[in-house]
Amino acid sequence: MSSNPAAFRRRNPLTGEWVLVSPHRNNRPWSGATEESSTTALPAYESNCPLCPGNARANDTVNPNYDGTFVFKNDFAALTSHEIEPVEASPLFQEQAAVGEARVICFSPEHNKTLPQLPVSQLLAVVETWKREYLELAKQYNCVQIFENKGEIMGCSQPHPHGQIWAHQHLATEVEKEELSQKAYFEEHNTSLLADYAAAESKDPSRVVCENDSWLAVVPFWAKWPFETLLLSKDGVADFTELNDTQSLDLATIIKELTTRYDNVFNTSFPYSMGWHNAPSNLEDKSHWVLHAHFYPPLLRSATIKKHMVGYEMLGESQRDLTPELAAKILREVSSTHYLESK
Amino acid sequence: MSSNPAAFRRRNPLTGEWVLVSPHRNNRPWSGATEESSTTALPAYESNCPLCPGNARANDTVNPNYDGTFVFKNDFAALTSHEIEPVEASPLFQEQAAVGEARVICFSPEHNKTLPQLPVSQLLAVVETWKREYLELAKQYNCVQIFENKGEIMGCSQPHPHGQIWAHQHLATEVEKEELSQKAYFEEHNTSLLADYAAAESKDPSRVVCENDSWLAVVPFWAKWPFETLLLSKDGVADFTELNDTQSLDLATIIKELTTRYDNVFNTSFPYSMGWHNAPSNLEDKSHWVLHAHFYPPLLRSATIKKHMVGYEMLGESQRDLTPELAAKILREVSSTHYLESK
Numbered sequence: 074m075s076s077n078p079a080a081f082r083r084r085n086p087l088t089g090e091w092v093l094v095s096p097h098r099n100n101r102p103w104s105g106a107t108e109e110s111s112t113t114a115l116p117a118y119e120s121n122c123p124l125c126p127g128n129a130r131a132n133d134t135v136n137p138n139y140d141g142t143f144v145f146k147n148d149f150a151a152l153t154s155h156e157i158e159p160v161e162a163s164p165l166f167q168e169q170a171a172v173g174e175a176r177v178i179c180f181s182p183e184h185n186k187t188l189p190q191l192p193v194s195q196l197l198a199v200v201e202t203w204k205r206e207y208l209e210l211a212k213q214y215n216c217v218q219i220f221e222n223k224g225e226i227m228g229c230s231q232p233h234p235h236g237q238i239w240a241h242q243h244l245a246t247e248v249e250k251e252e253l254s255q256k257a258y259f260e261e262h263n264t265s266l267l268a269d270y271a272a273a274e275s276k277d278p279s280r281v282v283c284e285n286d287s288w289l290a291v292v293p294f295w296a297k298w299p300f301e302t303l304l305l306s307k308d309g310v311a312d313f314t315e316l317n318d319t320q321s322l323d324l325a326t327i328i329k330e331l332t333t334r335y336d337n338v339f340n341t342s343f344p345y346s347m348g349w350h351n352a353p354s355n356l357e358d359k360s361h362w363v364l365h366a367h368f369y370p371p372l373l374r375s376a377t378i379k380k381h382m383v384g385y386e387m388l389g390e391s392q393r394d395l396t397p398e399l400a401a402k403i404l405r406e407v408s409s410t411h412y413l414e415s416k
Numbered sequence: 417m418s419s420n421p422a423a424f425r426r427r428n429p430l431t432g433e434w435v436l437v438s439p440h441r442n443n444r445p446w447s448g449a450t451e452e453s454s455t456t457a458l459p460a461y462e463s464n465c466p467l468c469p470g471n472a473r474a475n476d477t478v479n480p481n482y483d484g485t486f487v488f489k490n491d492f493a494a495l496t497s498h499e500i501e502p503v504e505a506s507p508l509f510q511e512q513a514a515v516g517e518a519r520v521i522c523f524s525p526e527h528n529k530t531l532p533q534l535p536v537s538q539l540l541a542v543v544e545t546w547k548r549e550y551l552e553l554a555k556q557y558n559c560v561q562i563f564e565n566k567g568e569i570m571g572c573s574q575p576h577p578h579g580q581i582w583a584h585q586h587l588a589t590e591v592e593k594e595e596l597s598q599k600a601y602f603e604e605h606n607t608s609l610l611a612d613y614a615a616a617e618s619k620d621p622s623r624v625v626c627e628n629d630s631w632l633a634v635v636p637f638w639a640k641w642p643f644e645t646l647l648l649s650k651d652g653v654a655d656f657t658e659l660n661d662t663q664s665l666d667l668a669t670i671i672k673e674l675t676t677r678y679d680n681v682f683n684t685s686f687p688y689s690m691g692w693h694n695a696p697s698n699l700e701d702k703s704h705w706v707l708h709a710h711f712y713p714p715l716l717r718s719a720t721i722k723k724h725m726v727g728y729e730m731l732g733e734s735q736r737d738l739t740p741e742l743a744a745k746i747l748r749e750v751s752s753t754h755y756l757e758s759k
């Protein structure tokens with residue numbers, strides 16, 4: 074179907090939203106904005122960086138001389154611990170409290186490293202940090218959002234390798250959509266949506282990027298970003314608390330491979346937002362939920378030409394030119410050794 | 417409520433999605449990406465521009481020497497007129513045809529003009545063009561999406577003032593959400609959602625930007641972009657075919673005022689994506705629908721600092737710092753004379 078030059082739509086079963094695919098449009102010329110590609114080599118330590126070991130942050134707290142990962146409370150958290158006064162109910166003016174907290178996770182003390190440049194042992198430390206933080210925060214909050222914005226283009230204000238956690242009582246809109254869809258699917262089929270999806274994709278190599286015993290990385294059938302991927306637990310694990318040592322190590326390994334493949338597509342540090350969707354922590358029965366990460370990278374045709382999700386996409390629905398199958402092929406065919414290492 | 421320093425959430429009744437508001441976070445420092453602000457004056461005619469009168473486009477068609485608006489078939493349309501072969505139904509792999517067409521509307525022959533710089537008479541010509549195109553395309557397609565991407569930051573590849581129309585059989589995801597919400601509201605209340613909303617906002621000045629007899633521009637209660645606005649028909653008009661001459665002229669007038677106010681916030685040509693939501697054209701009864709435009713401008717704190725809808729927003733839900741009430745106040749307090757005219 075991907076060789077068919079007609080436009081078509083595909084449905085994301087997790088959100089119920091559609092994406093418009095226009096494969097014939099791949100070769101349209103581009104004379105719009107291009108992004109800067111930062112090629113300047115960064116130092117391993119930067120005295121002005123608020124995330125480097127031993128440096129002071131905005132509120133004058135001094136970072137410890139950490140040498141693995143380092144987690145601290147976000148100095149500019151979007152969530153607060155106190156509640157607003159409730160607003161009288163009206164279908165048009167609905168406002169509710171958003172109680173929660175936000176943390177920052179430094180992935181490495183080295184200012185100039187990115188995930189694919191870390192050895193698997195250090196990536197395992199990142200995975201273990203995610204698990205530990207999740208375990209602690211999930212006791213208190215129903216929705217623990219662990220994510221990474223990578224690259225200036227993704228609004229990342231600090232090049233130092235780091236991710237974030239925003240944890241709160243309420244289910245975020247996207248998590249709620251996925252909860253409803255997975256629940257409805259389970260009720261109808263008595264199997265979980267993402268387990269069935271992983272099984273179907275494992276059998277057909279066309280959208281698979283890489284996999285190991287515990288994890289599968291695919292460009293989903295309904296991908297909206299050009300090189301979007303979905304990283305799925307193959308064992309039907311529902312959240313980080315259930316990950317055993319093998320699954321954690323396999324996760325570190327596949328993150329290294331997937332992010333290396335990204336960087337190798339355009340020989341650049343590939344920007345993205347990625348994040349985890351764990352089962353809501355207050356669910357009694359999590360059988361319908363499969364732990365997964367979404368990678369949403371904006372680049373389209375080079376290190377400097379990104380896909381703009383603008384007018385039509387904001388008002389209508391997401392649109393893509395490159396088919397998911399072609400994106401998967403490109404990611405599969407690049408080397409799994411990082412371009413900077415193989416130099 | 418906007419003076420309350422706690423984070424809170426608000427619900428968009430058109431889509432059912434929530435936005436996280438963090439007013440206490442307004443003053444966080446920014447050391448991330450800034451956008452280029454183009455201050456170079458453009459010529460009124462540019463020989464390389466595919467939209468200027470008399471110039472050749474990609475496919476060697478030559479533009480007429482138009483002197484009002486000019487509409488042509490998009491040379492790189494995302495929609496095609498032929499259908500894909502249907503894919504066997506499966507809840508996880510749903511694919512469908514997307515039959516339609518796309519057009520480009522040049523707003524003015526002058527390469528260096530933007531909407532707020534056009535006199536009302538020329539803006540009326542733009543409105544009349546939208547109406548004419550809508551009328552023609554709505555006979556053939558259920559969903560006619562009329563929009564404008566303005567500025568490089570919004571993926572606009574040509575500075576020449578222009579908008580687009582993507583028209584197709586199926587309802588786009590966002591339109592379908594709004595159709596379902598407006599329909600459900602009407603069934604419950606026997607009044608239309610947006611008519612009730614417009615009436616409530618008209619009474620309370622806190623989110624109103626400007627209004628005239630036929631139109632109301634507000635920063636909606638649930639706005640996700642910092643300076644997002646919703647432009648609403650006050651007469652409950654459902655689509656462009658119903659607009660009378662007064663309503664058309666009033667629309668030209670309010671577009672001039674609203675876009676002028678945008679430019680005056682940062683004394684820059686304010687980028688945005690804007691677009692119209694007409695009632696689906698195949699609806700027999702349109703009583704629940706009110707014609708409206710959404711303006712989604714990305715700027716946050718200056719001509720070069722934009723809001724990044726990234727990690728948390730992509731995986732959780734939209735987040736804003738500035739309250740809608742403060743954004744409305746800023747838009748209301750700037751001059752309604754364009755900063756370039758008043759120099």
Ligand SMILES: O=P(O)(O)O[C@H]1O[C@H](CO)[C@@H](O)[C@H](O)[C@H]1O
Binds near residue numbers: 380382386392572
């Ligand atoms: O059609 P244009 O202006 O070349 O392209 C622009 O608008 C389209 C519709 O919003 C988007 O799909 C593209 O990503 C954007 O670059």
Ligand SMILES: O=P(O)(O)O[C@H]1O[C@H](CO)[C@@H](O)[C@H](O)[C@H]1O
Binds near residue numbers: 724
């Ligand atoms: O928290 P940061 O890195 O300063 O900010 C970045 O990530 C946040 C969470 O995705 C976004 O809300 C901001 O718009 C973005 O600039």
